Amino acid sequence: MAVDKFPVESGHVMMFARSIGDTNEIYYDEDYARSTDQGAIIAPPTFVQSSAQFDPDYFLRPKVGEEWFGSAKGPTGITKKKEGGGGGGGGGLHAEQHYVYHRQLKVGDVLTAENKPGKNWEKEGRRGGKLMFSETVTEYRDQNGELVITATGVGVRTERPATSGDK
Amino acid sequence: MALKANEVKVGDTYQEEVCDNLSRTQIVQYAGASGDYNPLHSDEIFTTEVAGYPSVFAHGMLSMGMTGRMLTNYVGDGQLTYYGVRFTSQVFPGATLTAKATVTDIREENGDTIADIEVSTTDAEGVEVIKGKASAKLAP
Numbered sequence: 001m002a003v004d005k006f007p008v009e010s011g012h013v014m015m016f017a018r019s020i021g022d023t024n025e026i027y028y029d030e031d032y033a034r035s036t037d038q039g040a041i042i043a044p045p046t047f048v049q050s051s052a053q054f055d056p057d058y059f060l061r062p063k064v065g066e067e068w069f070g071s072a073k074g075p076t077g078i079t080k081k082k083e084g085g086g087g088g089g090g091g092g093l094h095a096e097q098h099y100v101y102h103r104q105l106k107v108g109d110v111l112t113a114e115n116k117p118g119k120n121w122e123k124e125g126r127r128g129g130k131l132m133f134s135e136t137v138t139e140y141r142d143q144n145g146e147l148v149i150t151a152t153g154v155g156v157r158t159e160r161p162a163t164s165g166d167k
Numbered sequence: 168m169a170l171k172a173n174e175v176k177v178g179d180t181y182q183e184e185v186c187d188n189l190s191r192t193q194i195v196q197y198a199g200a201s202g203d204y205n206p207l208h209s210d211e212i213f214t215t216e217v218a219g220y221p222s223v224f225a226h227g228m229l230s231m232g233m234t235g236r237m238l239t240n241y242v243g244d245g246q247l248t249y250y251g252v253r254f255t256s257q258v259f260p261g262a263t264l265t266a267k268a269t270v271t272d273i274r275e276e277n278g279d280t281i282a283d284i285e286v287s288t289t290d291a292e293g294v295e296v297i298k299g300k301a302s303a304k305l306a307p
Binding site for chain 2: 012016019020021022024026036037038042044049050051052053055058061062069071076093094095096097098100104152160
């Protein structure tokens with residue numbers, strides 16, 4: 001995700017920590033956080049994924065005045081039915097995610113995120129037909145231009161819905 | 168508290184149950200916090216009728232986030248230098264997941280002692296949903 005300004009805010013960190021079921025006080029209690037070696041509320045290891053909130057064009061968020069592909073009255077809000085494309089719905093599935101931490105991300109940091117294209121490759125899958133993988137490298141830098149986290153995401157598109165479970 | 172170098176050896180394991188009977192509401196919570204509102208994770212009608220999946224399923228990043236909680240509880244806050252995973256199986260509502268860390272190496276790098284850790288998260292049937300690795304600085 002390319003983002004010009006991603007302020008790391010305490011309310012956002014608290015909500016994110018709750019959503020992953022993490023009750024560690026260092027994610028919401030400023031007094032406690034100050035008493036630790038970290039000295040401030042820190043972000044959980046996967047928090048930068050929520051930079052999506054600060055990407056004005058992020059395609060997996062409904063936007064005012066635009067059709068949304070999820071259900072409304074009918075099963076999809078897209079009026080014209082587009083054919084083909086296959087399974088996966090919103091642009092494929094997430095296959096891998098990697099983070100290299102250059103330093104601990106803290107509340108008060110203001111990040112930018114810059115994308116660099118990665119590798120692309122194909123593989124024959126067992127259940128979903130041909131699998132098309134693509135890698136994106138995102139560099140998160142702080143207010144001083146210093147690298148904080150390097151994230152590498154791998155997405156996969158499938159020819160038809162690939163489900164591992166039978167539920 | 169950070170894990171200390173003299174408290175850990177290769178082969179050590181640590182595990183935690185990271186979710187019990189995963190609710191659709193927790194998946195919605197994750198969508199709201201992360202900003203990933205892909206209907207595949209919360210919109211049953213779209214997911215079954217348009218996308219062709221049997222049910223909504225959790226964001227891979229939710230499983231990675233919950234697994235990360237096990238890691239930070241083990242190695243301490245602010246100690247990770249690397250954390251990476253492959254999403255090996257989808258996680259559906261109702262899942263109960265256990266995340267496990269196994270120390271595979273302890274090494275020196277730029278004056279720090281680093282533990283390399285193998286990460287595996289499995290569901291109640293033993294199906295692996297996350298397979299990954301992490302590295303963490305150990306306290307002296």
